[in-house]
Amino acid sequence: MRSVLKIVAAVALLAGTAVSASIPTFTQSQIDSGEAIRQLGKIAYDTAMARAAKATSGCTKDKIKIRKEWRNMTLPDRKAYQEGIQCLMQKPSRYKNIKGAKTAWDDYGVLHYYQTPFVHDDATFLLWHRHYNWVLEQDLLKICGYTGVFPYWEWGLDCGNMDKSPVFDGSEYSLGGNGEFVKNHRAAIGGAKPGSGGGCLKTGPFSNFTVNIGPSEARDPLAYNPRCLKRDLNDDVCRKWSSLRNTTDLLLSTSTVAVFQSAIQGEGVRGDNGKNFGTGVHSGGHYSISGDPGSDFHFSALEPGFYLHHGNIDRLHFIWQNLAWETRQTISGTNTMYNMPPSAVAVLTDNMGFEPLHRNITIKDAMDTVGGTPLCYVYEPW
Numbered sequence: 001m002r003s004v005l006k007i008v009a010a011v012a013l014l015a016g017t018a019v020s021a022s023i024p025t026f027t028q029s030q031i032d033s034g035e036a037i038r039q040l041g042k043i044a045y046d047t048a049m050a051r052a053a054k055a056t057s058g059c060t061k062d063k064i065k066i067r068k069e070w071r072n073m074t075l076p077d078r079k080a081y082q083e084g085i086q087c088l089m090q091k092p093s094r095y096k097n098i099k100g101a102k103t104a105w106d107d108y109g110v111l112h113y114y115q116t117p118f119v120h121d122d123a124t125f126l127l128w129h130r131h132y133n134w135v136l137e138q139d140l141l142k143i144c145g146y147t148g149v150f151p152y153w154e155w156g157l158d159c160g161n162m163d164k165s166p167v168f169d170g171s172e173y174s175l176g177g178n179g180e181f182v183k184n185h186r187a188a189i190g191g192a193k194p195g196s197g198g199g200c201l202k203t204g205p206f207s208n209f210t211v212n213i214g215p216s217e218a219r220d221p222l223a224y225n226p227r228c229l230k231r232d233l234n235d236d237v238c239r240k241w242s243s244l245r246n247t248t249d250l251l252l253s254t255s256t257v258a259v260f261q262s263a264i265q266g267e268g269v270r271g272d273n274g275k276n277f278g279t280g281v282h283s284g285g286h287y288s289i290s291g292d293p294g295s296d297f298h299f300s301a302l303e304p305g306f307y308l309h310h311g312n313i314d315r316l317h318f319i320w321q322n323l324a325w326e327t328r329q330t331i332s333g334t335n336t337m338y339n340m341p342p343s344a345v346a347v348l349t350d351n352m353g354f355e356p357l358h359r360n361i362t363i364k365d366a367m368d369t370v371g372g373t374p375l376c377y378v379y380e381p382w
């Protein structure tokens, strides 16, 4: 065992932002085992619940939905969620003029495709994807009658054991298994060993799912292009960029939203204590799944695991916000990716686009998961 490293809340205090005094001091082994992030998740959960307890309308305490890690959902809920996604894959598209979009599920690929240049590496990355997940939750309920818990996937619980992950073990209580192993393939991201799959899913849930649109590099990415779903589960990516240590470090050494959102996306910023976040947990989680469309920047939203992955991104933002709620309801940046082309600094009243899946909302509407405009949920620690 290496020497005990003390990661103290004082690190964040030194950087000049008020952090809730209640953040405990953790040992390296607590950080690596997940005990630290579990405790941080509990503080955030309690803080958000206390806020909701004061609400007299909108998101009141009796209305709050509790989102859970996949393995903390009941088996019937896991099966019903998986079947709910399959149900959306059978319902008609809401787009009128997109030939390749056949189903209500395809709509998520189309919307994400159109919004990609405006909702990544900019001011709305966190909050646009937060609301996007909520829109899926509404579709599952309204179109397919799924009333169960909405999930997230803590990647760090599965690094080194991805094939056995309850999210991807191929059982009827999972989102399907790995792709067939393809010899001599490369990882979808530089600096990592190849994954353990690479080909089509052959058995279990989603093995009969046809990916209808994409990929990004196609001449017409929205044209009808039916093909199998591929996955390439990757333990090496998970260990390097989305481990429990990686998520905990992110929460403990980012004191402004500018640094937090850059660190989570691996844009190369340094944290409060000079911490280098590498590729970032957002890419780490995506490329732990990989495959087609899992590693496609525009169309990864058609991979059923996308929403559990982004559930965890949202959960990290939820925890980070609630560790110092008073100062963490802010945004940073513009409304274009890496500010290219240059655009105005984003403000809270700016529009975020979700049509035709849901009405548009403002950035501010998505700031608080218990704000009731319309969000009303918290993340339970596992």
Ligand SMILES: *[C@@H]1O[C@H](CO)[C@@H](O)[C@H](O)[C@H]1NC(C)=O
Pocket (backbone or CB within 6 Å): 086, 203, 204, 205, 206, 207, 208
């Ligand atoms: C294949 O799709 C149908 C819906 O058409 C679904 O009911 C069935 O469970 C799927 N099979 C597998 C193995 O996922």
Ligand SMILES: *[C@@H]1O[C@H](CO)[C@@H](O)[C@H](O)[C@H]1NC(C)=O
Pocket (backbone or CB within 6 Å): 239, 240, 241, 242, 243, 244, 245, 246, 249, 276, 277, 278, 279, 280
């Ligand atoms: C992520 O955590 C692992 C240990 O779980 C560590 O080896 C790796 O260096 C970390 N990555 C970054 C970018 O800090």
Ligand SMILES: *[C@@H]1O[C@H](CO)[C@@H](O)[C@H](O)[C@H]1NC(C)=O
Pocket (backbone or CB within 6 Å): 351, 352, 353, 354, 355, 360
């Ligand atoms: C919704 O947002 C989209 C994308 O920003 C925009 O093109 C559209 O005009 C908006 N619709 C309304 C009714 O504001």
Ligand SMILES: *[C@@H]1O[C@H](CO)[C@@H](O)[C@H](O)[C@H]1NC(C)=O
Pocket (backbone or CB within 6 Å): 071, 072, 380, 381, 382
């Ligand atoms: C979640 O499940 C794990 C085991 O998979 C268990 O140890 C933990 O207590 C559960 N957490 C909650 C909040 O139910």
Ligand SMILES: [Cu+2]
Pocket (backbone or CB within 6 Å): 112, 120, 129
């Ligand atoms: Cu995205």
